[in-house]
Amino acid sequence: xxxxxxxxxxxxxxxxxxxxxxxxxxxxxxxxxxxxxxxxxxxxxxxxxxxxxxxxxxxxxxxxxxxxxxxxxxxxxxxxxxxxxxxxxxxxxxxxxxxxxxxxxxxxxxxxxxxxxxxxxxxxxxxxxxxxxxxxxxxxxxxxxxxxxxxxxxxxxxxxxxxxxxxxxxxxxxxxxxxxxxxxxxxxxxxxxxxxxxxxxxxxxxxxxxxxxxxxxxxxxxxxxxxxxxxxxxxxxxxxxxxxxxxxxxxxxxxxxxx
Numbered sequence: 001x002x003x004x005x006x007x008x009x010x011x012x013x014x015x016x017x018x019x020x021x022x023x024x025x026x027x028x029x030x031x032x033x034x035x036x037x038x039x040x041x042x043x044x045x046x047x048x049x050x051x052x053x054x055x056x057x058x059x060x061x062x063x064x065x066x067x068x069x070x071x072x073x074x075x076x077x078x079x080x081x082x083x084x085x086x087x088x089x090x091x092x093x094x095x096x097x098x099x100x101x102x103x104x105x106x107x108x109x110x111x112x113x114x115x116x117x118x119x120x121x122x123x124x125x126x127x128x129x130x131x132x133x134x135x136x137x138x139x140x141x142x143x144x145x146x147x148x149x150x151x152x153x154x155x156x157x158x159x160x161x162x163x164x165x166x167x168x169x170x171x172x173x174x175x176x177x178x179x180x181x182x183x184x185x186x187x188x189x190x191x192x193x194x195x196x197x198x199x200x201x202x203x204x205x206x207x208x209x210x211x212x213x214x215x216x217x218x219x220x221x222x223x224x225x226x227x228x229x230x231x232x233x234x235x236x237x238x239x240x241x242x243x244x245x246x247x248x249x250x251x252x253x254x255x256x257x258x259x
Contacts, residue, residue, distance in 0.1 A: 006240075008035040011238070012086040012091070013027075014038040014078075016040040016093065020044060022227050023093070024047075026227075026231060028054055031062065035238075037052070037055050037063075069123075072129075075122075088137065089130050092130045093145070094126050096118060099159060100161060111161065131180060135180065139185070143189065145169075146173070150249075151251070151257050154256075173247065174247045178247065188246060190251075191257075192225070193253025194219065194224035195226065196225065220258060222254075
């Protein structure tokens with residue numbers, strides 16, 4: 001076995017929604033294992049630049065690039081900018097996503113469509129435009145960020161639109177893996193469980209009992225995860241260690257979906 005199976009040196013990555021939370025952690029992890037990274041953001045430029053600065057401090061190249069992934073013109077421009085800066089895109093992490101809560105009977109069609117526009121169409125558009133370039137080079141790796149919510153109805157909050165989008169992401173992952181295998185492109189996904197992010201901290205501040213009564217209790221490991229606990233799975237999927245892995249959805253959820 002080669003000792004450098006997880007080495008990403010010489011690879012370039014684009015991570016969407018990477019200004020904070022899971023996306024920021026994954027961008028830093030790719031940099032730590034040798035990749036040059038483009039940090040995508042929609043509005044939080046300063047936060048994105050902080051992430052890029054951390055990656056540069058590792059001795060890697062990094063850039064920030066603004067784009068709303070649900071807008072095809074912006075996605076085309078973003079991909080062209082990143083490729084123009086780095087010369088190529090070897091790795092795409094489709095992380096950008098949004099969530100609106102509320103009971104289905106009261107959920108607005110506008111919020112439903114916006115959730116699908118970002119969470120599903122954004123994954124499709126970024127994969128489409130980066131994928132075309134990967135096809136031309138006969139090489140590439142895409143990792144989509146799904147969710148345990150693509151498999152179960154997590155409770156007690158009501159997120160029908162979000163859950164449906166993540167199920168769609170899982171199926172899109174498998175379809176792209178089949179279509180693009182002949183081009184030497186691997187497409188996989190991870191499905192996080194409850195992960196401690198700023199968004200989750202906000203929820204817990206308003207609903208402190210949900211951790212002990214639901215999230216922590218339902219996870220067989222008895223706790224929620226950290227963003228850094230997702231990094232290993234993504235680095236693995238982007239590296240030569242996963243050279244024979246495609247179309248997989250890896251659940252990183254502390255065993256929550258086991259029962």
